Amino acid sequence: MMLREPEYIIEINEKMMDLQGIIDDAGDSLVSNLEERPDNLKDVLTERCKEAQVSEELIIEMSVGALIRYQPFASDLRALTVAMKVAYDLSRVCRYIRNIGEVMEDLGVDARSEPDVLSLIKDARTMVGIALEAYFSKDAKLAMRVIKDDDYIDDRYRTILRKYAVRRDLPGSVMLFIGITARIAERMADHAVYISQEVIYLTTGRREGYR
Amino acid sequence: MGADVELDVLSLNAWFGEKQALKNINIQIPRRTVTAVIGPSGCGKSTFIRCMNRMHELIPGARVAGKVLLGGEDIYTEMDAMDVRRKVGMVFQKPNPFPNMSVEDNVVAGLKLSGGYKKGELGRIAEKNLRAVGLWDEVKDELKKSGASLSGGQQQRLCIARALAMEPEVILMDEPTSALDPASTAKIEELVQKLKAYATIIIITHNVQQAARVSDMTCFFYLGEVVEFDNTKALFEAPKNPLTERYITGRFG
Numbered sequence: 383m384m385l386r387e388p389e390y391i392i393e394i395n396e397k398m399m400d401l402q403g404i405i406d407d408a409g410d411s412l413v414s415n416l417e418e419r420p421d422n423l424k425d426v427l428t429e430r431c432k433e434a435q436v437s438e439e440l441i442i443e444m445s446v447g448a449l450i451r452y453q454p455f456a457s458d459l460r461a462l463t464v465a466m467k468v469a470y471d472l473s474r475v476c477r478y479i480r481n482i483g484e485v486m487e488d489l490g491v492d493a494r495s496e497p498d499v500l501s502l503i504k505d506a507r508t509m510v511g512i513a514l515e516a517y518f519s520k521d522a523k524l525a526m527r528v529i530k531d532d533d534y535i536d537d538r539y540r541t542i543l544r545k546y547a548v549r550r551d552l553p554g555s556v557m558l559f560i561g562i563t564a565r566i567a568e569r570m571a572d573h574a575v576y577i578s579q580e581v582i583y584l585t586t587g588r589r590e591g592y593r
Numbered sequence: 594m595g596a597d598v599e600l601d602v603l604s605l606n607a608w609f610g611e612k613q614a615l616k617n618i619n620i621q622i623p624r625r626t627v628t629a630v631i632g633p634s635g636c637g638k639s640t641f642i643r644c645m646n647r648m649h650e651l652i653p654g655a656r657v658a659g660k661v662l663l664g665g666e667d668i669y670t671e672m673d674a675m676d677v678r679r680k681v682g683m684v685f686q687k688p689n690p691f692p693n694m695s696v697e698d699n700v701v702a703g704l705k706l707s708g709g710y711k712k713g714e715l716g717r718i719a720e721k722n723l724r725a726v727g728l729w730d731e732v733k734d735e736l737k738k739s740g741a742s743l744s745g746g747q748q749q750r751l752c753i754a755r756a757l758a759m760e761p762e763v764i765l766m767d768e769p770t771s772a773l774d775p776a777s778t779a780k781i782e783e784l785v786q787k788l789k790a791y792a793t794i795i796i797i798t799h800n801v802q803q804a805a806r807v808s809d810m811t812c813f814f815y816l817g818e819v820v821e822f823d824n825t826k827a828l829f830e831a832p833k834n835p836l837t838e839r840y841i842t843g844r845f846g
Contacts, residue, residue: 386844453802455829455841587831 390448391461394441395518398465401437401472402514404430408479409507415483416493416500424487427480434476441469460587464580468517471573471580475510478570482563491559498542499563505535506567509574516581525581529590532575539568599624599763599793600645605659607640607649614640616817618659622763622810627785627794629804629825632814633845638797641814642765645795646681647674663762679703681763682756682792687772688748690740690755696723696732699740700754722754725791726784746777753784757791764788766796770803782807801841805829813837 387395408430415423445462448454454462482503486493493500509528516524542564546557575591582590600622607615615637622628630638643649644657647668661668668677690699700719704710710718719736723729728750732743740751749769756764766785770778785807788794798804804811805825812822813836821828821837832838839845 453805455801455805456832456838458842459830 387461388452388454388458390444390452391458391465394444394448394462394465397437397441397444398469398472399518401434401441401469404434404437405472405476405479405510408434408476412479412483413500413504413507416486416503423483424480427476427483431473431476431480434473438469438473442466456587457584460584464517464584467580468514468577471577472510472514475570475573478566478573481566485559485562485566489555489559491556493559493563496556496560498545499560499567502535502538502542502564502567503570505538506570506574509535509571510577513574513577513581516578517584520581520585522582522585525578525585526590528578529575529582532571535568535571539564597624598622599626599663600795601660601662601665602645603660603662605641605644605657605661607637607644607657608655609640609652610654614817615644618819620812620819620822622793622795624793625789626809627789627796627807628810628812629808630795630797630812630814631799631801631804631840632820633840634799636814637817638814639767640817642683642767642795642797645763645765646683647677648683650674679707679759680761681765682759682761684749684752684756684764684766684769686768688745688752690743690748690751692739692741694740695737696740696743696751697736699751700758702755703759718758719754722758723751725757725787726750726754727780728754744777746773746780749773749777749781750784753781753788757788761792763793763795766794768797768799771799778803801829813840815840 408427411423411426411430445466448462452458509531512524513528515521516528542560546552546560549557576593579590579593582588598621602618602620602622605615605618606613618641630641632638640649645661645668649655649657657669660670663672663677663680666672668681691702694702697716697719698705700722701710701715704715704718720729723732728747731747735742740748743751753764753769770781773781782803785794785796789809796804796807808825810822811825811828813820813828813834815836821832821834823833828837829841832841
């Protein structure tokens with residue numbers, strides 16, 4: 383049953399969309415840098431992360447304020463607790479994106495020659511995007527699809543590790559870059575799963591798995 | 594009936610004349626818990642708790658069908674009505690101390706009526722129950738004053754002490770804080786939690802936040818039927834019935 387949402391939840395979700403925009407910007411900056419290698423990536427991503435953190439704190443503040451003021455129950459209560467967790471997850475995803483940019487700049491690696499990692503990062507971003515789509519549309523089936531896709535990302539991550547563990551022709555910096563960024567991408571996908579688990583709780587009241 | 598069930602309500606129906614107020618109620622109230630009864634006005638909440646101590650039958654034209662087992666005995670066919678009301682005490686919306694009695698006499702009024710107690714013994718019982726409701730320190734120097742001289746919140750706690758003095762197995766509370774200020778309400782809510790050490794509590798409230806604060810179980814009534822009966826956390830976090838969801842989120846009607 384879909385009930386009309388109270389105004390305070392609509393306002394919180396508008397802020398969540400702003401936060402999604404920040405994460406998308408950060409992700410776009412990262413991917414275009416991975417592909418084109420322009421300068422000042424770290425600065426750009428650090429700025430996006432600050433904005434994401436401010437946005438996360440605003441969502442938490444609004445949610446706590448609504449809990450105090452309205453003392454909501456049932457789907458309204460779940461909407462607020464889920465909003466706080468999703469805001470945290472998105473902020474965390476932004477920091478992961480920054481981490482990848484930092485690793486790339488610190489190691490001076492040209493990521494264009496490492497398509498495996500590049501596509502893993504893109505897939506993890508896609509999972510986050512679908513998880514958010516499920517959140518905004520309260521679509522438990524879509525959220526469940528993200529949870530199932532996590533196995534695919536985990537397999538890809540392990541495949542990359544196995545593939546590069548035996549390579550002797552690559553410099554250490556490239557090996558480090560691949561190992562670290564593949565792991566970070568896999569963690570980004572985990573947060574897409576966490577968001578999806580929250581969507582299932584939001585829509586059904588049941589917990590699907592644990593963080 | 595399980596050992597942990599205080600009241601077993603089986604196919605309970607109640608009428609006021611031709612109008613059916615309760616329809617086929619089947620619930621089990623666990624022993625030594627607080628059960629909140631919620632629902633919109635006219636849904637049958639008060640009728641329900643009045644059926645739990647046979648007060649419904651006192652209304653002209655009212656009747657009851659079905660069973661209410663207290664400790665395994667049907668209160669309608671196997672117990673005397675007075676015995677039921679001794680074992681199932683009641684606290685009303687507005688505090689109703691006996692105005693012509695002292696604070697102390699108010700507490701032990703029921704025991705005096707049943708007889709067999711010595712004066713010193715009644716004094717000790719009054720003190721014990723005034724302590725149980727957190728009123729002793731406030732009234733110990735005014736025990737001979739009229740119960741009506743206390744504040745509204747103190748009067749309500751006095752009425753609870755009076756119910757408690759009968760050592761009931763169940764205490765029914767019909768919106769016990771609706772006439773009280775926030776501070777007195779908070780004291781009663783705190784007290785309700787403590788009272789379950791002594792008796793099973795069933796409390797009617799229109800305030801869903803209060804139901805969530807004070808109860809272990811919550812029962813949602815609508816149009817004379819039980820829509821949902823579950824532990825309070827489950828019912829307020831993820832109700833199973835859409836009607837419950839609409840009521841507790843304030844989207845009713």
